[in-house]
Amino acid sequence: MSSYFIKTGRLFTPVRKYAWLFTLLVGIGGLWYPRLGLLVIPVMLSLVIMAFFRGRYWCGNFCAHGSLFDSLLPLSRNSKIPAFFKAKIVVGGFFLWFTFNLTRKFIRVWSLSGTGAFWDRLGMIFVSSYLMVIIAGVLLSLFVTPRTWCNFCPMGVLQRLSSKLGKLLGVARKTDVKVSITSSKLCHKCGKCARVCPMQLLPYAEFPEHNQFTAENCIKCATCVENCPAGILYIGPEQEAAAKSARTDESGADGRRRITARVAAVKELKPDVREYTFQFLEPEKISYKPGQFLLLKIQDNPEMFRAYTISSYCTDGRSAGIIVKKVKDGYGTEMIFNNVKAGDVVELEGPLGNSLQVDKKAARLLFVANGIGITPFIPLVYDVLEKGSAARDVTLVYGVRHENDFIYDEYFRELAAKHPRFRYLKVVSRPEDPQVRKGYVTNVVEELALTGYKTYICGSKAMTADMLQVLRKLGYDEEDIFYEAV
Ligand SMILES: Cc1cc2nc3c(=O)[nH]c(=O)nc-3n(C[C@H](O)[C@H](O)[C@H](O)COP(=O)(O)OP(=O)(O)OC[C@H]3O[C@@H](n4cnc5c(N)ncnc54)[C@H](O)[C@@H]3O)c2cc1C
Ligand code: SF4
Ligand code: SF4
Numbered sequence: 001m002s003s004y005f006i007k008t009g010r011l012f013t014p015v016r017k018y019a020w021l022f023t024l025l026v027g028i029g030g031l032w033y034p035r036l037g038l039l040v041i042p043v044m045l046s047l048v049i050m051a052f053f054r055g056r057y058w059c060g061n062f063c064a065h066g067s068l069f070d071s072l073l074p075l076s077r078n079s080k081i082p083a084f085f086k087a088k089i090v091v092g093g094f095f096l097w098f099t100f101n102l103t104r105k106f107i108r109v110w111s112l113s114g115t116g117a118f119w120d121r122l123g124m125i126f127v128s129s130y131l132m133v134i135i136a137g138v139l140l141s142l143f144v145t146p147r148t149w150c151n152f153c154p155m156g157v158l159q160r161l162s163s164k165l166g167k168l169l170g171v172a173r174k175t176d177v178k179v180s181i182t183s184s185k186l187c188h189k190c191g192k193c194a195r196v197c198p199m200q201l202l203p204y205a206e207f208p209e210h211n212q213f214t215a216e217n218c219i220k221c222a223t224c225v226e227n228c229p230a231g232i233l234y235i236g237p238e239q240e241a242a243a244k245s246a247r248t249d250e251s252g253a254d255g256r257r258r259i260t261a262r263v264a265a266v267k268e269l270k271p272d273v274r275e276y277t278f279q280f281l282e283p284e285k286i287s288y289k290p291g292q293f294l295l296l297k298i299q300d301n302p303e304m305f306r307a308y309t310i311s312s313y314c315t316d317g318r319s320a321g322i323i324v325k326k327v328k329d330g331y332g333t334e335m336i337f338n339n340v341k342a343g344d345v346v347e348l349e350g351p352l353g354n355s356l357q358v359d360k361k362a363a364r365l366l367f368v369a370n371g372i373g374i375t376p377f378i379p380l381v382y383d384v385l386e387k388g389s390a391a392r393d394v395t396l397v398y399g400v401r402h403e404n405d406f407i408y409d410e411y412f413r414e415l416a417a418k419h420p421r422f423r424y425l426k427v428v429s430r431p432e433d434p435q436v437r438k439g440y441v442t443n444v445v446e447e448l449a450l451t452g453y454k455t456y457i458c459g460s461k462a463m464t465a466d467m468l469q470v471l472r473k474l475g476y477d478e479e480d481i482f483y484e485a486v
Pocket of ligand 2: 229
């Protein structure tokens with residue numbers, strides 16, 4: 001059973017990776033040397049001051065407890081945070097109880113001021129509260145999700161109050177940074193930003209109205225930014241947001257619109273790969289180009305889509321095909337494989353994308369795909385070979401894991417037989433047959449020293465990154481490389 005929330009790395013910086021050591025030093029080391037607890041005083045001052053300028057930035061980037069909780073993500077159930085922990089009455093009530101208790105303890109210890117025991121007793125107040133947070137926060141991290149505690153943490157509330165003051169005085173407007181979107185037109189509405197968010201917020205739901213995410217509980221951890229497949233998120237100040245949006249090239253979304261379609265056919269290409277053909281109902285005709293993709297709606301609340309490259313060539317504009325590979329533990333592909341049947345009416349958005357718009361004037365074209373990244377090349381290769389292009393050499397390098405993972409193999413072989421200018425090179429990373437060429441697409445491009453091509457890459461993020469390195473090593477100019485990670 002696939003889960004909605006995705007476990008993904010959040011410890012991007014050395015501070016986030018190792019700050020948990022501080023928590024253990026104070027919370028556990030302090031039991032033997034209570035004065036370690038005094039280190040918490042500058043920490044509290046720092047977080048309150050930082051919040052005045054930048055909201056809960058501390059929580060996502062410097063908090064030692066947060067670092068400890070995030071380190072436990074691999075062991076966590078990573079389930080939904082119960083509404084109880086977010087309820088205003090619980091958050092406010094816990095804050096008041098915590099503050100009252102702390103003040104009571106301070107007053108009691110104050111009577112010892114001037115004695116040798118004062119600093120030890122004062123430090124012990126912080127040590128015990130650190131230890132309490134470690135125990136409660138770790139349990140919540142394991143049995144719910146790592147940042148459950150952060151939803152009602154008194155330090156979080158203190159930061160929210162300080163942040164409100166910063167905003168009220170007009171200071172934070174200049175200094176605060178927020179999760180921002182370059183263009184909501186380019187958003188896939190895939191919800192990945194929400195699925196990886198440690199605070200389980202819904203940034204993408206706010207973007208159609210604002211280009212900045214204003215939730216007070218956003219800890220500005222940038223996990224959403226790192227994981228957005230469209231690469232349209234960043235963390236920045238308000239002043240920059242409008243200018244950045246104005247500079248964004250939105251041409252890839254020019255034709256984007258809502259589409260109602262009927263599933264005309266579902267064909268099983270492999271046990272885990274299906275081809276879906278849609279017949280457009282409203283509007284009846286859509287013009288799309290090879291290399292573009294559609295968004296298929298998978299659920300309503302919150303509204304969520306999945307992006308799929310159009311695998312068909314646009315003839316009369318009345319239909320389009322996509323090929324979906326079932327992903328292990330994939331939330332969307334499980335829904336699509338279980339629920340989308342021939343005859344169903346589905347909602348789509350698109351067409352979108354201009355990263356794989358091929359330069360038909362180029363003399364040499366190199367297409368590189370691994371796994372399901374082959375889909376855009378089905379119409380693209382057809383387009384350049386059959387519909388006219390200046391290319392004298394069209395080379396497709398297609399890599400898969402096992403021999404029987406190739407799809408549309410017959411189709412590409414037929415095109416290669418028909419067009420001498422088309423080279424179809426296959427490679428398998430884990431072949432069973434020793435006769436089969438073993439390796440990765442990067443090996444093929446490197447070994448054959450395929451230079452001087454306009455190159456279009458589609459496939460996994462890892463392959464795309466490796467391929468870019470190989471091409472740079474071979475002396476390619478950046479303007480000759482185009483890619484889309486799936
Ligand atoms: C422009 C574009 C074009 C695309 N074209 C195609 C295409 O033609 N065909 C195609 O099949 N796909 C395509 N994709 C990918 C597609 O959009 C989906 O991302 C893909 O189908 C997986 O969706 P999912 O919801 O099943 O996976 P998700 O649930 O989003 O999972 C994504 C990844 O996260 C992992 N994961 C999920 N849950 C967890 C968890 N709890 N803990 C840890 N890891 C987890 C999964 O194993 C998987 O590796 C394209 C993507 C883009 C951006
Ligand atoms: S992660 Fe998906 S939904 Fe969120 S901003 Fe990026 S494309 Fe849009
Ligand atoms: S919205 Fe983004 S930056 Fe804010 S808490 Fe969630 S993942 Fe972190």
